[in-house]
Every structure is written in C-alpha cells, then in structure tokens.
Amino acid sequence: MVRLRRIVLDILKPHEPKLVPFTxxxxxxxxxxxxxxxxxxxxxxxxxxxxxVEGEDIDMETLEEHIMDLSGSIHSIDEVSCGxxxxxxxxxxx
Numbered sequence: 001m002v003r004l005r006r007i008v009l010d011i012l013k014p015h016e017p018k019l020v021p022f023t024x025x026x027x028x029x030x031x032x033x034x035x036x037x038x039x040x041x042x043x044x045x046x047x048x049x050x051x052x053v054e055g056e057d058i059d060m061e062t063l064e065e066h067i068m069d070l071s072g073s074i075h076s077i078d079e080v081s082c083g084x085x086x087x088x089x090x091x092x093x094x
Contacts, residue, residue, distance in 0.1 A: 004058040005086050008079035009051045010040070013072035019049065022070055029062055031055045048075065054086070 013022060023037040032055045041048040053063065064074060081087065 006081035010075040
C-alpha cells in the first residue's frame, strides 16, 4: 500500500474550538508530523479553514474521525501527496 504523506483539506468547523486548539488536537495521532491551518472564511455558524497535514503514513479514516470528533467536517480534499517523498507542484506559488 502506498503511504499518504501530505493531504490538504478544506474543513468546515464551528467557531469553537478556536483555531489554535483545533490545530493542536489534529497533531495527536502518532503518524502526524505537523499540521498547518489557515482561516479562509468566517460565516455565521462556521469557519472555513484550509488544513495541511503531513506525516509518514497518514491514516485518512482516523484523520477524518478525529476531525469529526472536533465537530468539523471535510468540505473537500484539495491536494494529496503519496509515496516515499513529497513532491511540490512547481506551478503553485510558495
């Protein structure tokens, strides 16, 4: 099976928990090496955030359950990196 190394998600979450605790809690699974979250939009009842998760062998099912436990939902999967190394898209700005 190919290892999932990076995934970029568009997530809808309620206003609580706030962004910092939400992001910190996403790092709890052992295989997660780092998480970056960026606020994209604030609506009346939810916040839309872009979350980048990196690890050695991310279990997508566990990650999705963890997000749901934090009252979030995955709106879309925007980027996926698999294999031995992460290959950055040369066409995307840094």
